[in-house]
Amino acid sequence: MKLPDLISTGWTEIRLHKMRSFLSVFAIAIGVATFFYTLSVLSQRYRDIGRAADIAGKGRIDVKVDYPLSLQQYHMLLNALPKGSSVSLETDAETDTISYKNKKLAGFILIGVLPTFQDSTFVYDIEGRFINWKDIENKHLVAVVTVYPREKDEERVHPLYFSSETADIILLSDFSKRVNLLNQQVMIGTLPFTVVGLLHAPPIEKDYRLPEDREYFLEVYLPYPVWYDISSLWRQDFSTRIRVVTGKDSNVRQAASILVSFLRSQFGAEFKPQLKFFQDTLRRYNREAWHGLKTMIFMGIVAMIAGGIGIMNVTMAIIFSRTKEIGIRRALGASRRDILFQFITEALLLGLCGAILGMAIGYISLLYMAEGTGQMTFSWWVVAASILIALTTSFFFALYPAYQAALLKPVNALKYE
Amino acid sequence: MVIRCEHLVKIYQTADAFRALDDVSLEVKKGEFVSIMGPSGCGKSTLLNILGLLDEPTNGEYFLNGAPTAHMKDSKRSQARWKNIGFIFQSFNLMPHLSVLENIALPMRYSNLPHKEILPRARELAIRIGLGDKLTNTPLQLSGGQCQRVACARALANRPNLILADEPTGNLDSKASTDILTLLQELNREGITIVMVTHDPQIAQGTHRTIYMKDGKIL
Known part of the structure; x- marks a missing residue:
């Protein structure tokens, strides 16, 4: 079966089972929203830190x-x-x-x-x-x-x-x-x-x-x-x-040693200057940014697993209710691969819908959080990553039920009522 | 020879190892219209499933268009199904949410027919079976006879050389049954080999040859 047919068939099934599809999409959307928000904030933090490093100069x-x-x-x-x-x-x-x-x-x-x-x-x-x-x-x-x-x-x-x-x-x-x-x-x-x-x-x-x-x-x-x-x-x-x-990160230590020697030569050998390296400050900021987001990433993972289980559950239910249909399709020439791809495509479409809804929720959250500070965070890589996370989750959680569907013997599936 | 079966045995692994087919040998030539009759549970449908590559025999050899089918991989069996075989079922087995046009087009979706040729060919077939004005209707909006016509058109979608019909008139009134038989005879005259399971002797009379089965054997 060709891709347009797989998409068309998948979309028809999603439309036919609106409530079931909505619940799966919603579960995925919550996970994606959390990831979208977290990654956007993370992206903004790293971008800010990068800009700060550019302004501060190297070394x-x-x-x-x-x-x-x-x-x-x-x-x-x-x-x-x-x-x-x-x-x-x-x-x-x-x-x-x-x-x-x-x-x-x-x-x-x-x-x-x-x-x-x-x-x-x-x-x-x-x-x-x-x-x-x-x-x-x-x-x-x-x-x-x-x-x-x-x-x-x-x-x-x-x-x-x-x-x-x-x-x-x-x-x-x-x-x-x-x-x-x-x-x-x-x-x-x-x-x-x-x-x-x-x-x-x-x-x-x-x-x-x-x-x-x-x-x-x-x-x-x-x-x-x-x-x-x-x-x-x-x-x-x-x-x-x-x-x-210094202009280069590589010669910071050398410069630091020269600086200390110079200060001691000027203010006495006992002088103990407290050097502050900007690289260390950046590292601290990066660490703090990461620590702050760990909890949210964990929540995102939990939500995605819940969404994935939702997809798995829905795919299982679909297969159970469509066993006869699988038999008919097999009789008409569908191979095991066609059946596998059909159910995976359906799950991926659900995942894509979840990603779109999740990103919309995440985007609104960002707008809400940015109110007052004027800081708006949005990156295309975060959009790509959110879609990828949703599709990967959908794919892996749909794989087992889709594989089970593909293994059904046509003659047994046809007898199923 | 379109169909050649040698000593087919099918045993279902139930508590008492039920022997659904017992040493069945059969040959069907190109262009033949063969009916299979017999009481319920005699193995008619089991034989048809094996002939349609939906099931595998426990023992024996089945040659489809001269090619052995015993060690065919799933992908090859699927390919052989859409390429060589058209199925017509007693209960139509149409997709209830798909339109007439889409139902007829379904086997072509699994073939290597170019995407843009699928719907025009499906439309052509729908017109041929007299349902050109019901292309967008779903099976729920059609009568039993019309549904079986759609199933016939679907069976013809990939221009197979063999049609396997499992009691195609079983759920139809006499008028619709006659119409379906006429359609099958017409297809047969065009060179398509047909094997049909039926309980109706009158329908069987309209075929070239009738095979009688009992207790998994051909009489």
């Missing part, structure tokens, strides 16, 4: 030291590291000393950076420019301010509110959304800084950095040596983050 190492690092030390470290590596220095301090046109702006972190900051964890759109090497060498009094996207309900607030004399201190995060600070002068301490760039942060659902890489405070970036000079005005203790991006 990233972070280390925090409680000492200031001079530019001379920076160059020494860069020269010692494997070729192609970049080093970013960041150092921060909370302060409330920014003012704009006599208006005090609060709620931000001042960060001293090198232009290499852009080599890792950079997702912003730049308006204007970022800090460059000229700013570093000449200690230009320039600043780059982060602007966070407005949230929906913020649109309704009248901009004039922020120019009201009644507000003594305004959050810079609110202010920078409404007043374009580009090329404006702000006072940091007693020094006038020109805002040369605005970094527009992506909306949260499009920020693919790992949560721990995201900055939740507003940042004001200054040239590293400028920060180094002025920070002593208000703060004695330093915390400098050294971020090394």
Whole structure:
């Protein structure tokens, strides 16, 4: 029997036994829905982790030291590291000393950076420019301010509110959304800084950095040596983050050893730096993603087995009620293989219907779960995998009853009433 | 020779090992119309099942169109069924949910006939048996005589050289019985060999030769 005939015959039988078919399809659908949802979430997690790894750059190492690092030390470290590596220095301090046109702006972190900051964890759109090497060498009094996207309900607030004399201190995060600070002068301490760039942060659902890489405070970036000079005005203790991006995962260990040797040479042999490897962070995220989904996968397997037993049960019942028909078909020329294929095709069609219904349920669940976060997960490989799981389950659970049907002797089947 | 049986024995393995066929030898030439008569349980249907390759004898040899059938694999037996044999049953054995057209087309689904030729040929056969206006009807919407006509058309679907009919008029009134016999005679005149089991002597009279059976033996 040819495939179109097998499909047509199978479909006719499914339509003739609607309730029986529906129950099988429903059982399969529940399993597929669970798998579809789980695989979609898993896929999204791995995609996010992959994107985060791309943003972070290959072979990233972070280390925090409680000492200031001079530019001379920076160059020494860069020269010692494997070729192609970049080093970013960041150092921060909370302060409330920014003012704009006599208006005090609060709620931000001042960060001293090198232009290499852009080599890792950079997702912003730049308006204007970022800090460059000229700013570093000449200690230009320039600043780059982060602007966070407005949230929906913020649109309704009248901009004039922020120019009201009644507000003594305004959050810079609110202010920078409404007043374009580009090329404006702000006072940091007693020094006038020109805002040369605005970094527009992506909306949260499009920020693919790992949560721990995201900055939740507003940042004001200054040239590293400028920060180094002025920070002593208000703060004695330093915390400098050294971020090394080697460009390759393969030379991370070598870079780490160089980094440790360098830090010990600078801060004493007793110094024990706590290196944080981005590869380890990724591994941890992958592990956490997998652990979180184990239970759901288990539930999916249980549901699929239940669905498969449903298919088996239905196929058995069909064979029992259609023994005579099997006899007639055999008399008319159907081989054992034809009968086997006929029942397997019917089961596969039930499985396919279950897959479609299951994916619809899974998709609605995803839409429901994505509401609020704006994150929508959908991959074609998940669709393919869901269909494959449904068809494989249907196939294996229909195999035994279909084989039993194929073994029926035509003469005995014909006598069956 | 279309059919040649040599010393066929069929024993059913029941408590008392029932001998349904006991040393049956039979020859049916090409173009013959043979009827088999005998009381119930004499082995008529068992013989017909063996001739139709639906069952296998316990002993003896059966040659279909000159070819031995004893060691045929299932696929070959199935192929021989759709290629050489058309079945007509007493209870029609039509698929109740399929239309007249689809019922006639069914044996062609198992043949190597190109897909696009199946329905046109089925339509042609339906017209020939006078049911051209009932192509979309299901068997439940037809009379007994019409159902048996559909079964005849189905038996002709793959243009076999042998038709095996197991009491084809058993469930029909006399008018319908006569119609079916006329149809079978017409097919026989076209060269198809027919072996028919019947209880009706009048129907048997319409065939070339009648074989009588009793207790599994040919008399």
